[in-house]
Amino acid sequence: MPVVKLVLAYDGSRYAGWQVQPNGPSIQAEVERALSALHKAPRRVTAAGRTDAGVHARGQVCSFPEEIPLPLAAYSKGMNALLPEDVAVLGASLEPDGFDARRSARGKRYRYRIESRGTRHPLSRAFAWQIFRPLDPAAMADAARRLTGRRDFAAFQAADCDSHHAVRDLGRLDVLPGGETIEVVAEATAFVKHMVRNLVGTLVEVGLGRRPPAWAEEVLLSLDRKRAGPTAPAHGLTLDEVFY
Amino acid sequence: MPVVKLVLAYDGSRYAGWQVQPNGPSIQAEVERALSALHKAPRRVTAAGRTDAGVHARGQVCSFPEEIPLPLAAYSKGMNALLPEDVAVLGASLEPDGFDARRSARGKRYRYRIESRGTRHPLSRAFAWQIFRPLDPAAMADAARRLTGRRDFAAFQAADCDSHHAVRDLGRLDVLPGGETIEVVAEATAFVKHMVRNLVGTLVEVGLGRRPPAWAEEVLLSLDRKRAGPTAPAHGLTLDEVFY
Numbered sequence: 197m198p199v200v201k202l203v204l205a206y207d208g209s210r211y212a213g214w215q216v217q218p219n220g221p222s223i224q225a226e227v228e229r230a231l232s233a234l235h236k237a238p239r240r241v242t243a244a245g246r247t248d249a250g251v252h253a254r255g256q257v258c259s260f261p262e263e264i265p266l267p268l269a270a271y272s273k274g275m276n277a278l279l280p281e282d283v284a285v286l287g288a289s290l291e292p293d294g295f296d297a298r299r300s301a302r303g304k305r306y307r308y309r310i311e312s313r314g315t316r317h318p319l320s321r322a323f324a325w326q327i328f329r330p331l332d333p334a335a336m337a338d339a340a341r342r343l344t345g346r347r348d349f350a351a352f353q354a355a356d357c358d359s360h361h362a363v364r365d366l367g368r369l370d371v372l373p374g375g376e377t378i379e380v381v382a383e384a385t386a387f388v389k390h391m392v393r394n395l396v397g398t399l400v401e402v403g404l405g406r407r408p409p410a411w412a413e414e415v416l417l418s419l420d421r422k423r424a425g426p427t428a429p430a431h432g433l434t435l436d437e438v439f440y
Numbered sequence: 441m442p443v444v445k446l447v448l449a450y451d452g453s454r455y456a457g458w459q460v461q462p463n464g465p466s467i468q469a470e471v472e473r474a475l476s477a478l479h480k481a482p483r484r485v486t487a488a489g490r491t492d493a494g495v496h497a498r499g500q501v502c503s504f505p506e507e508i509p510l511p512l513a514a515y516s517k518g519m520n521a522l523l524p525e526d527v528a529v530l531g532a533s534l535e536p537d538g539f540d541a542r543r544s545a546r547g548k549r550y551r552y553r554i555e556s557r558g559t560r561h562p563l564s565r566a567f568a569w570q571i572f573r574p575l576d577p578a579a580m581a582d583a584a585r586r587l588t589g590r591r592d593f594a595a596f597q598a599a600d601c602d603s604h605h606a607v608r609d610l611g612r613l614d615v616l617p618g619g620e621t622i623e624v625v626a627e628a629t630a631f632v633k634h635m636v637r638n639l640v641g642t643l644v645e646v647g648l649g650r651r652p653p654a655w656a657e658e659v660l661l662s663l664d665r666k667r668a669g670p671t672a673p674a675h676g677l678t679l680d681e682v683f684y
Contacts, residue, residue, distance in 0.1 A: 205561055205562050205563060206562050206563075207562045207563055207565075252563060254561075254563060272558070272559055273559075276559055276560055281560075281562065281565060282562045282565075283562055284559055284560050284561060284562050285559065286557075286558075286559055286561070287558075287559075313530075314516070314531075315516055315517075315520055315528055315529065315530055315531075316520055316525075316528050317449055317498075317528060317530070318449050318450050318451045318525065318526045318527060318528050319449060319450075319451055319496060319498060319567070319678075321451075321525055321526075323563070434563075
């Protein structure tokens, strides 16, 4: 059976996360409502990653098998007419039988935006963690280099993460300085829950000068969640791309 | 009397514009409310530019004379605690007697963001004019070069603009391509009402291939508002900086 693959972008600000849940609106529910309206029958989708409440996406991917798919324009233009303004389909394609947005993914890239200036800034308030003290991006980059590779990320795993283990291959953890803005780009085959936000919280401790860069690796090696920095706020995080 | 100068940033989405007016909330009213609370007495401010409804700022400037100014931190940290989250003071300074945010300004820079892709995009919906067809930035840049200098911009002036004449010195009108995003940067000693939005609307006609680059100069020379392109939507425009 052919599989429909959708690339999605969303502003996660007003959602309780990707996944359908009782305590608030979810992006998944919006997508399934629009798809079901198009097909005039219920449809369920699988997503590459279940983004947390408040997390954004410019390249989330979801998929569902469909015996006789609609013309692809129905999944882009048609969906975009039905979805709320904070969710959109950027592209639609057909994949062979067996494709699954989650299981077929080879990796994902997340982007975390930090801003450092003396005051809050209204224009990026929904898309960046605004920190009112100076950060040292070189120290953050030094710390980040110590965390890449195939490692056990238990120290950066949310307490309620349901993964059996936390060994992941973090191929890239780059700290990109740009004046008042610092972007952290993380690429891995897979992530444990809150991994990027916990890594960013730890890098920021180093950037603020509270800890030396070597401390980040001590945290990693400790496998102890209590030693890592605070979880960075969700609204700075964007799921950038999923690789297949 | 010393003059307090404030540099402001705001997300103009939910405002009827800078200026206090009967038909909706204004940024000026928010700023004056916060200032009056700080001073425990009414305060009125003058701004460098009266931005339209929906227009944003990252460098608006306002000022007011003050016999005995508060410590500057009161105008930054103090104001930011009182202002709504879509308005902020980025900096405060004291200027000599006679300074006025509007009359003392030597020039202003605006930035207009256009995005061109096949679909709408939720993450920039409040800050860019999203156009669902391809644009030719080279043709737009060609047209823009024909519009700079000291010229009569009557063709790009809003019908209800109360300026006596429309001669302005447009020092810079750059079209900066960046993949799916095109930024138009306009710098002038002063602007007539809707000038940047009318210039952008005209450049977009050229970018869409509906008109050749030379047409933009024909519009300028005609002095006829009816010949220009449509007024570009307000939410793509940001007042970037005011020069003194």
